[in-house]
Amino acid sequence: MCAAPRAVGRGRPHLARTPTLAGCAGGKASTRPDGGLAPPTSAATGGSVVRCWDVTGTTERWTPVRQRGPSPAPAPAPADPERAASVRSIAEELSGVRGPLLPILHEVVETHGFVHDDDVPVIAEVLNLSRADVLGVVSFYHDFRRTPPAAHRVALCRAEACQARGAEATYASAADRWAGSTEVEVGEVFCLGNCALGPSGTLDGTLHARLTPDRLDALTEEWAR
């Protein structure tokens, strides 16, 4: 859509006339009425700008005219169409629940292990949110990891009751043992509801009690060091 250009150079007689716009109708916004091309110096740039033919008296001008409303950047093509289809299916299935974003993100992590950058525009489109809205939630919650998980995960409780039973030594031992490992990742949690039998932790999601460095080594001796 073209808007009337503003008159410039007040006092010049030919600019006081109502400008005639041609070339903006019929999808010919970038073509001059005489078939010529727009002068390079007046070429408009950006997806939301069109060029219109403006005849004001004896003066001919090319005027950039901004279209109404922003032009949203197109979503980049997902690197993995199969995953994108799966994420879309999850999002559409849960879009009807109350506050759908968190359940969708949980389900994506449950199904795919993490929230890929390519998942964000898909979810945003289904929920009619901006990508920034979705990304803000993903980055706010620690649970919504954005990188693929390691093969094994150790989560050790570092809350007070477990700390009082020696959890720090177990945590330090695990962190040291698997430092830099791509196969095992060590994380911390704060109370697993198993305080009386601490130090507590989970190994690949399974709860274990009375964890010591030696017991942890024994339970994970099959894992890559």
Ligand code: FES
């Ligand atoms: S404090 Fe560790 S399980 Fe509760």
